[in-house]
Each structure stands twice: as C-alpha cells, then as structure tokens.
Amino acid sequence: MNANKDIFSDETSASEQSDEDKSKSQVKREREALKELGQELSNLPIKQLQLIPLDDNTRTAIIDVQKMKKGAMKRQLQHISSLLRDEDETAIRLALDKISLPHRQQVKAHHQLEEWRDALVAGEDSIIAELTNHFNDLDRQYLMQLARNARKELKLEKPPKSARIIFHYLKDLQTQE
Numbered sequence: 001m002n003a004n005k006d007i008f009s010d011e012t013s014a015s016e017q018s019d020e021d022k023s024k025s026q027v028k029r030e031r032e033a034l035k036e037l038g039q040e041l042s043n044l045p046i047k048q049l050q051l052i053p054l055d056d057n058t059r060t061a062i063i064d065v066q067k068m069k070k071g072a073m074k075r076q077l078q079h080i081s082s083l084l085r086d087e088d089e090t091a092i093r094l095a096l097d098k099i100s101l102p103h104r105q106q107v108k109a110h111h112q113l114e115e116w117r118d119a120l121v122a123g124e125d126s127i128i129a130e131l132t133n134h135f136n137d138l139d140r141q142y143l144m145q146l147a148r149n150a151r152k153e154l155k156l157e158k159p160p161k162s163a164r165i166i167f168h169y170l171k172d173l174q175t176q177e
Contacts (some may be wrong), residue, residue: 025060031081033082034081034085034089035077035078035080035081035091037081037092037093037170038062038065038077038080038081038084038085039077040096041054041062041092041096042065042066042077043078044062044064046063048099049062049063050072050102051089051095051098051099052092052095052096052099053087053088053091053095054092055083055086055087057083057102058083058084058087061076061079061080061083061137062080064076065077065080065140111173113171113174114167116130116131116161116166116168116170117166119146120143120146120150120163120166121147121151121160121163121166123147123152125153126130128143128144129139131143131170135170135173135174135177137173137176138173142169143166143169146165146166146169147162147166149161150162150163150166
C-alpha cells in the first residue's frame with residue numbers, strides 16, 4: 001500500500017511541478033485564455049456547440065450559461081474555464097476554426113467585391129481586364145456603362161444606385177463560379 005502511495009505522489013508532484021515552472025503571470029494568462037474560450041463557446045448556437053469535442057458536463061455548463069443573467073453568467077464562465085482545463089484545448093480551437101472558416105471566406109469574398117466596385121467607380125480601367133480574366137460571363141459593356149453611371153451619380157451627389165447594381169452584378173457572377 002505504501003508503494004502505491006509513492007507512485008501517486010510522484011504523479012501529482014510531476015503535474016504540480018509543471019505548474020510551478022510557470023510564472024504566476026503565465027498561469028493567469030492561461031486561465032484568462034480559457035475564460036475567453038468559454039465565452040466564445042457560450043456564444044455558439046447549440047447545433048454548432050454539438051460539433052465541438054467537449055465532455056458532457058462542460059457542454060451542459062456552456063448551454064446553461066446561455067440562459068443566465070449577468071452575475072450568474074460571470075460565475076458560470078469561471079466554472080466553465082475550470083472545466084476547460086481538463087479538455088483538449090487544441091481540438092476545441094481546431095473545431096472552432098473549422099466552424100468559423102466558411103464565415104471568414106464569405107467576408108473575404110465580400111471585401112473583394114467591394115474593392116472591385118470601388119475601383120470601377122474610381123475609374124480604374126485596368127480593373128475591367130482583371131474582372132474579364134476572373135469571370136468568364138462578364139459583360140464588359142454593361143459593366144463599363146454601370147461604372148460611368150456610378151461616377152456620374154457620385155459627381156452629382158445622387159444616391160449610389162449604379163454602384164449597388166455593380167456590386168450585385170459582380171456578386172451574381174461570383175456565385176455562378
């Protein structure tokens with residue numbers, strides 16, 4: 001029985017020692033990162049939360065925090081961060097990245113469309129060649145007419161109707177790809 005006690009005491013001292021090697025600031029940063037991770041997880045819809053590799057107790061605690069008010073929520077997030085210490089943080093973050101990747105791609109595509117539209121409205125003719133190479137079904141004359149109209153509207157301080165049409169036209173071309 002004494003031998004078993006020594007084995008367990010060696011294991012706990014090894015895990016305690018790894019925490020002792022870290023500074024108080026490092027431990028505090030790690031706890032704060034787990035708290036932020038818990039907050040991020042609590043903002044997920046339940047369907048997406050099911051895709052995250054979590055223990056059932058942790059998942060239940062995260063679902064519960066979504067129904068709480070401010071004070072209770074703060075305490076529950078503290079509890080969740082302590083539960084997350086026992087979870088595989090890398091796997092959780094990978095699953096979160098996988099969930100948010102389509103959204104990031106949509107945002108990137110949206111910004112690209114805005115840049116093209118702004119370049120057309122600004123009168124950068126070189127963008128027409130780039131768009132022709134990028135989109136097979138592009139109607140150059142139609143796009144150039146819209147760009148001229150958008151510049152005229154801008155000059156006369158009218159609502160940017162043609163600029164909006166350019167954006168939607170390019171968006172439609174992009175969805176056809």
